[in-house]
Amino acid sequence: MKTRYQARVENSGGIQASLAGRYALALFELARDEKALDSVDASLTTLKAAIADSADLRTLIQSPLIGRDAAGKAIAAVAAQLQLDMLTTRTLGVLAQNHRLGQLPAVIRAFRTLLSAHKGETRAEVTSAFPLTKTQQTALAKQLKARTGRDPALDLTVDPAIMGGLIVKMGSQMIDGSLRTRLNRLAQAMKG
Numbered sequence: 001m002k003t004r005y006q007a008r009v010e011n012s013g014g015i016q017a018s019l020a021g022r023y024a025l026a027l028f029e030l031a032r033d034e035k036a037l038d039s040v041d042a043s044l045t046t047l048k049a050a051i052a053d054s055a056d057l058r059t060l061i062q063s064p065l066i067g068r069d070a071a072g073k074a075i076a077a078v079a080a081q082l083q084l085d086m087l088t089t090r091t092l093g094v095l096a097q098n099h100r101l102g103q104l105p106a107v108i109r110a111f112r113t114l115l116s117a118h119k120g121e122t123r124a125e126v127t128s129a130f131p132l133t134k135t136q137q138t139a140l141a142k143q144l145k146a147r148t149g150r151d152p153a154l155d156l157t158v159d160p161a162i163m164g165g166l167i168v169k170m171g172s173q174m175i176d177g178s179l180r181t182r183l184n185r186l187a188q189a190m191k192g
Helices: 004-016 019-033 037-053 055-062 068-082 086-097 101-119 134-148 179-191
Strands: 122-128 152-158 166-170 173-176
Touching (some): 019 037, 019 086, 019 101, 037 068, 037 086, 055 068, 086 101, 101 122, 101 152, 122 134, 134 152
Parallel strands (some): 122 152
Antiparallel strands (some): 122 166
16 A cells, blocks of 8 residues: 555656646645645635636736746736735746746646645546536535545536536546537437
């Protein structure tokens, strides 16, 4: 049986293979050492929601035309506005200076993967057509725990394009119960 440390090391080895993973691992280790994992996680959750809600913020992190200094000043203002913790704010500054803000969504995902492994959880990326209620989230978490034997940390996303149902990704496994996929299968079956 693997210890929690062995699982984290194996998990972080795969994460380190990517550029975003190296930034996430550095942020994770700093947060762990400073006992700030929860505050960094809360800041990253706030930041992820802001990226989803703001076209201007998405443009800031994705545009190669924005210079390092301008991106650094803009992302510092965003961090102050969102009241992000200091470690997350400094990481954003490093990403801006290295012209790597485009890696931010992947950094957030990798950090959450590391945090889940550290807590002994499994991360489940759940996409639904409509926001899930707390009752639905609890029921889904129970079903996933029964399936995996580990407590799941749900990373919820809303995508109206799936029309209904859920898409659940856990590690390399994916369960696609979306209405869009079912309709596509039906259309393929009707074509013969």
